[in-house]
Amino acid sequence: MNKLRVERVSKMFGGLQALKNVSLETGGEILGLIGPNGAGKTTLFNVISGFLPPTEGAVYYNGHSLHRFRPHQIVRLGIARTFQIVKPFGDLSVLDNVLTGCGMPVYPSWRAFFRRYHTPLTEKAADEILELTDLSAWRDVPASSLPIGLQRRLEIARALATRPDLLLLDEPAAGLTSHEAEALAQLVRRLHQQGKSIIVIEHNMAFAMGLCERIVVLAQGEIIAVGPPEEIQNNEQVINVYLGRSK
Amino acid sequence: MSGYLMSVAVFVGIWVTLALSLNILTGYAGQVSLGHAAFFGIGAYTSAVLAVRYGQPFGVDFLAAILVTGLAGTVLGLPSLRVRHDFLVLATMGVNFVVVAVFKYVDFFGGAMGLVNIPAPEFFGTTFRGGVPYLLLVWGYVVVVWLVSWYISKTWVGLAFHTIRLDEDAAAAVGVSSARFKIYAFGISAALAGGAGSLYAHFIGSVFPDTFVFVESIAILSMIVFGGVGTLRGPIIGAIILKAAPELLRFVQDYRFTIYGALLVLMMLFQPMGLIGEGSWLWRNLTALFRRPAASQQPQQEVAQ
Numbered sequence: 001m002n003k004l005r006v007e008r009v010s011k012m013f014g015g016l017q018a019l020k021n022v023s024l025e026t027g028g029e030i031l032g033l034i035g036p037n038g039a040g041k042t043t044l045f046n047v048i049s050g051f052l053p054p055t056e057g058a059v060y061y062n063g064h065s066l067h068r069f070r071p072h073q074i075v076r077l078g079i080a081r082t083f084q085i086v087k088p089f090g091d092l093s094v095l096d097n098v099l100t101g102c103g104m105p106v107y108p109s110w111r112a113f114f115r116r117y118h119t120p121l122t123e124k125a126a127d128e129i130l131e132l133t134d135l136s137a138w139r140d141v142p143a144s145s146l147p148i149g150l151q152r153r154l155e156i157a158r159a160l161a162t163r164p165d166l167l168l169l170d171e172p173a174a175g176l177t178s179h180e181a182e183a184l185a186q187l188v189r190r191l192h193q194q195g196k197s198i199i200v201i202e203h204n205m206a207f208a209m210g211l212c213e214r215i216v217v218l219a220q221g222e223i224i225a226v227g228p229p230e231e232i233q234n235n236e237q238v239i240n241v242y243l244g245r246s247k
Numbered sequence: 248m249s250g251y252l253m254s255v256a257v258f259v260g261i262w263v264t265l266a267l268s269l270n271i272l273t274g275y276a277g278q279v280s281l282g283h284a285a286f287f288g289i290g291a292y293t294s295a296v297l298a299v300r301y302g303q304p305f306g307v308d309f310l311a312a313i314l315v316t317g318l319a320g321t322v323l324g325l326p327s328l329r330v331r332h333d334f335l336v337l338a339t340m341g342v343n344f345v346v347v348a349v350f351k352y353v354d355f356f357g358g359a360m361g362l363v364n365i366p367a368p369e370f371f372g373t374t375f376r377g378g379v380p381y382l383l384l385v386w387g388y389v390v391v392v393w394l395v396s397w398y399i400s401k402t403w404v405g406l407a408f409h410t411i412r413l414d415e416d417a418a419a420a421v422g423v424s425s426a427r428f429k430i431y432a433f434g435i436s437a438a439l440a441g442g443a444g445s446l447y448a449h450f451i452g453s454v455f456p457d458t459f460v461f462v463e464s465i466a467i468l469s470m471i472v473f474g475g476v477g478t479l480r481g482p483i484i485g486a487i488i489l490k491a492a493p494e495l496l497r498f499v500q501d502y503r504f505t506i507y508g509a510l511l512v513l514m515m516l517f518q519p520m521g522l523i524g525e526g527s528w529l530w531r532n533l534t535a536l537f538r539r540p541a542a543s544q545q546p547q548q549e550v551a552q
Contacts, residue, residue: 107407158420161421162421
């Protein structure tokens, strides 16, 4: 169940090779995706979630190719994502932001025209997610008025509202205080316990090491190392690439 | 009410529905269109052709106008899926020019001379031209369009419109197909404008291509921007003020578009949310006035401290 397979994916932007023959398989774990700036981490997320077509290779989810699926269709398959640069619906309240995710089952059909989105049932579902992500106190304020840390949490809440099996988190801890980051790590662990697979892009090494069961290191579009955190920490090549240390 | 005031009230009602219908596309779904007069025209010509060439009664003309225009909006909205923002504005302008050219150069539509002698609506042997009954008919349609707008704002389709207006990538990330919902917005918006066109054609009794030109699209867009884009009240007030003022104040008539332009610039500079849009100066003060008259001094005290 919820097995993601990335098979020999390459992505070219003009002359720039953002991803080079990337293959990985994941499911049922918290997978960390780390690497220096420009390593292709977000590009890989964009390919998986359908925002960018791969130049070569393919992505399979539970055995089915995601080729030609549009982003909104990939969400329906159970893969939700957040954005590195947060994209809250600023004018909408925090509750309504989460409701946008809850509405997925009605969007594709004509029922969307005849069903109200504020009902006791939908609000209950959204409130549960706000509870889980500790956002209930901000329920009715416009999303744009939240500080960045809360906006990051709202991104996760909105993605969760789509009821994903696989959650792609793009630098969820960026700009958070250490206290906030710890709360976030706990949330991610809890989601994992509920049976969700999670891929986290992270810059903060300590955060990634503490959270992930397995780590993939990307550098210049290539996977240079895969393994459990302890192993990655001591990998010569990773240290070289990450800290820019010369031999 | 004099016949003149009556016809002003009919015109205002028709333009209120035009503003409300454009508001669904531009205010809700965020697709700025400068081609709304084209859909107004398609509705008017559909009605006129059915009435003059095929002798169909008003009820048939009116419903056909809504259907045909809704379909035209859906089809003409398709190319707009490939463009965003400024380019969408240009594309909708183009649609407006093409539609007017078709009215003008195709003989079937009467060419530059238009279609004349459109019969007034007739119910149970009584004709409805002018007078209170037609006024009620038009404002009844205003109520219908307002109710449709209101209902959309409460349903999932309205929430989906919000998401594509605010951020198409984020919308896709919550499962909203922006293509599908843009087409819905174009279709609904056009269909409602088509109804307005039919009411216009049967009121005036004739249609000419020049009524539905590009500047009229600007006027309709001005109305919703002036009143408050995206709200249920703004387009109504905007259309009433901008349509009634030139009719009632004769000296304004000649400078109509100069004044529209100047108002647009001023609104963009000082009240981009519109006259009574969410958070505008007038709306804040109005709501404060009506909601808690006794508590109005409280904020001032806080400032003083």
